[in-house]
Amino acid sequence: MQDATLCLPVVDGRVLLIRKKRGVGAGLYNGPGGKIEPGETPRECIHREVNEELRIGLSEVEKVGELDFVFGDDPFMFVHVYRASDISGEPEETDEADPKWFDTDDVPYDEMWPDDRHWVPKLLDGETFTGRFRFDDEGDDLLGWAMRTDVEF
Numbered sequence: 001m002q003d004a005t006l007c008l009p010v011v012d013g014r015v016l017l018i019r020k021k022r023g024v025g026a027g028l029y030n031g032p033g034g035k036i037e038p039g040e041t042p043r044e045c046i047h048r049e050v051n052e053e054l055r056i057g058l059s060e061v062e063k064v065g066e067l068d069f070v071f072g073d074d075p076f077m078f079v080h081v082y083r084a085s086d087i088s089g090e091p092e093e094t095d096e097a098d099p100k101w102f103d104t105d106d107v108p109y110d111e112m113w114p115d116d117r118h119w120v121p122k123l124l125d126g127e128t129f130t131g132r133f134r135f136d137d138e139g140d141d142l143l144g145w146a147m148r149t150d151v152e153f
């Protein structure tokens with residue numbers, strides 16, 4: 001099972017997403033983040049990834065969720081989800097990511113992973129959650145999901 005992180009910065013009624021240029025989910029909008037490296041904590045990972053992908057810092061970072069993705073019968077990725085209430089610096093386009101701010105009531109769910117419409121609204125509402133999402137073998141279609149809210153991390 002691959003461990004990874006995601007962060008959604010939410011500042012002044014807008015959420016910062018990236019159009020991913022390569023890797024898993026390339027072409028989709030997503031929160032910045034990536035795979036946890038050996039010896040790294042999830043928190044260290046999210047700060048490194050956000051700096052690498054957007055050249056910004058995060059502040060007031062809170063863990064809000066854990067997501068378990070399964071492709072077919074195989075575990076695919078376990079993702080630690082963070083929400084940041086502030087950033088430092090101006091998001092820049094890099095060879096990994098193109099940043100874009102969206103109003104929190106205008107999130108582009110049709111251009112995101114299909115699970116996102118189930119958990120991103122909870123993050124935006126200030127809820128905490130765990131979720132398990134089962135896709136087909138290729139990871140294209142979401143076949144089933146279960147979530148819990150009000151989880152302590």
Ligand SMILES: Nc1[nH]c(=O)nc2c1ncn2[C@H]1C[C@H](O)[C@@H](COP(=O)(O)OP(=O)(O)OP(=O)(O)O)O1
Pocket residue numbers: 004005006022023024025030031032033034035036069077079113115116
């Ligand atoms: N179903 C899903 N829904 C979602 O919102 N984010 C998902 C997801 N499945 C994977 N992700 C995210 C989690 C994590 O932030 C990211 C992992 O993508 P990558 O493997 O491209 O990561 P890296 O940036 O570490 O890649 P490389 O450095 O290119 O190996 O994709």
